[in-house]
Amino acid sequence: MTRTITRRTSRLAAAGAVTLVGALLLAGCGRTDSPTGGGEGGGDAIDDSPATGTVEVWAMGNEGEVLDELAAQFEEENPDVTIEVTAVPWESAHDRIATAIAGGETPDISMLGTTWVGEFAATGAFEPTPDGLVDESSFFEGSWDTAVVDEVAYGVPWYVDTRVLYYRTDLAEKAGLEPPTTWEEYTAFTKGLQEAGAEWGVSLPPGGFDSWQYVTPLAWQQGGDILNEDGTEFTFDTPEWEEAFAFYTSFFEDGISEPRRLEGGEIESAFINGEVGAFYSGPFHVGLLLEQGGEDFADKFGVAMVPGADSRTSFTGGGNLAVFEDTENRDASWKFVRWLSEPETQLAWYDISTDLPSVQAAWDDPTFAEDPYLSVFGEQLQDSKAPPAIATWAQVSAVIDQELEKATRGDTTPADAIAAIQQQATSIGTGK
């Protein structure tokens, strides 16, 4: 009996497999080139009547925890609407959105990491931003670009994040130096911090996850870029990139930067105890340093725009909001998104979450304009850039991380590193 059963099972399994292969072969005669949904421009315009119905929103990390508070204000203004916020941990957010798209179980709105837009937009799961919903020019340019894929905007930037230079004012004073504006000054400045007592002039990651965010601005500052004008080919094998790599690795060769990656948590204590003279980070570090450094540490550090070459471009990231193609409450979803990108809402949101507004008008408020730290971020945002919204960016950027690590460790030269990046990036492609 056992034998008959096994034989039958294996026959069943074989039949199943054959059917599946057949289905795949039949259905899989190549893909259609255009993504399923979307198309050019947004759908119908969104009117100004109050929103109604239920809107499901996914938000990550801290935003997911406190968005309810803000949503309550929207519900007050629009009594017939219910906003349901689901908090999603950052670590699993990317996979969860991918799974939701695959299963057709997407929420109405989701918050997105700025570098995910290209990848998910390629699935056709997002609805293009309706014409006239928001004024494109009211956002920071670098930030708006994160929502645009092939000249179609998907959703809007919600909050922004940019890198500035944190430095020890007491050490700079001792060395008699002003915060740097050019590359030459930057090298001299960090060396000066070392002479004034810091063990390491500036902390830079020698490689590893997301270290591309530190080297790419150096290429941008000289007019280099990741893709060519029409966005079809990578441009890593250019003098700008080689120079960027050479400059970045010089900090390790000259012993200004420690060839060790400081993990979150280590950097604050190293900066507070004076081991590290300067580092790059986003706005959240102001609060962390004031909290951990104690009262008098506020006088010992400052923030400054990043030093530059032709420009002083920094990296920008943040969070976007996108509406899914198969939303059941399209109008209310976009109305909520529109409301979230109004300057007043963004100010209220800063109070709740400390996320920086993506809308420039909000920065005129004294909260930002008069704050010694935040005003620097506002200024930096005028000159900050995001990587292109291409589907393969995560993979391409990982290649930059790997080659940068080889270069800073002296295993390869800047010229070989960029050649390797160009070759691998080309074979990965832009995902079109």
Next chain:
Amino acid sequence: MTALASPAAPPRRPAPRVRSSRRERRMTRTAWLFAAPFVILFLVFMAGPIVGSFLMSFTDMTTRDLQTPFQVNIVGFDNYVRLFQDPRFLRSLLNTFTFVVVAVPLTIGLALAVALALDKGIRRFRTVYRVGYYAPVVTSIVAIAIVWRFILQPDGLLNGFLAVFGIQGPDWLQSPSWALPSLIMMAVWRNIGTIMVIFLAALQGVPREHHEAAMVDGANAWQRFWNITIPAMRPAILFSTVITGIGFLQFFEEPYVMTQGGPLDATLSTAMYTYDQFGFGNYAYASAASYVLFLAIVVLSLIQFRLISRKD
């Protein structure tokens, strides 16, 4: 001695004769009915995805196909060919292989030593030791990662200890040559507990009479260990080697929490590589990588069965 060591196999029951009477057929149906809940769950949640991902490995599926999974192109063995042309994948295979070859014997050897010590040597606080050695198994990897970071930091516990002897220890986790050994150390420490428990149970199953008989024959402690204890534990050792081997081939958690595969891919395991590729949305390519790993697991298990369970 050998005759004593291998217990006689139970007599095989004669195979039931296959005869299809109506009654038997009804019984078969009933049996299937009882088995149905499992079979259905297995087919839908286990076999389905397994077969599905196998087929997927012959396509060019990526994130863009999420909504239209059947619109992919069939690319045959392209993904497999590309895998073996990728130096990072080859590096990950080498890392995984090194890890298995070093860590499995180390785990089995140390676990056996600990089990023997707890079985014979240590009389006091035996429970304390047992709990101590087993604790890492049930501790969350995240907590373990934090503690091991403290140990392996440049100015951490381990280097502090080495400094007592005047040795300047390396930056374990960020040195391309020491990162993998550090993770091996950690994985061995984490896995000793499970194997130790299995060995303790097996040791208690070694018949006392055999030892007594051997003592009468004048065998010393070493001879008794080698010729009685070890052969009697052979099934346990085989089992442990296979599960540790399979577990270590899928070596993922340690690099994931400690090094993310770095520095310079020194701790990039095949599972980690696959995970990265899934993260990039290269579903088909990642499936191919996991089937290569699957094949490696099958081969390793076969070799181990051959080596350890040879009949004498």
